[in-house]
Amino acid sequence: MECDRCKQDIKPGDEHEHLGKTLCEDCCMIALSPLKTCDPWAVHSAKNFEKSAGKNRTLTPIQSQMLKLLEEKGAMEPAQLLVELGSDLQIKDLEREFATLRHMEKVRGEKQGEKVLWRLW
Template identity: 45%
Template sequence: MEQKLQGRKLMTECNKCGTGIEPGESYEFQGKLLCEDCYMDVMNPPKTCDPWAVHLAKSSIIQDGFQLTALQEEILSLLKEHGPMQMEEITAKLEINEAEFRNAFATLRHMELARGFKKGDNVYYTLFSQE
């Protein structure tokens, strides 16, 4: 556990992302000190198969004209261009980590724009309308 002195307060670093954490603002998980964002990621990972989230996402598209993030657009463009891909290929091409991909993809799945499927022991990601 690394600590830094900032001003007069002793700050701790998140063991996952390295962000400085104010005293009393850290969370412990499996022996590691985490910032709030990293703690939320490990305690509540995005779920791609969630019927209620699908309903809400589709409703927000119709009612609010929901816009995709730049990363979500890039994932869709990559899948349109290359067809089904594994996560490792997508994260390497977009230079993102697995958590960033999973968060962006969960929304795409809820909006029924992209989906995952198994082929043998491998998981592939593709556009919702493609085989």
């Protein structure tokens, strides 16, 4: 009998079934507790990432620039904001940033006649 994971021989009676695979004692323990075998720093930063992915996460440079421009110059059309930013972003990228900011309730779109303006929340 051979372990499906590390390919070592398993003594008869020592094999473990896990999710349809035959594992040796060691691999079974790893499979059952994946977090414990990870680098503690990896777990640590994963937790921090979760935290920072929450509502109060810090803004990317482009996002804070967008907010600053909307604050200084008032509502404007996406295309105009793109020009004001003076970056080589595509409008699609900008819309993605806008969507993120909108989720954070920092900006919103506003219809003005035919146009849609972006403004601070």
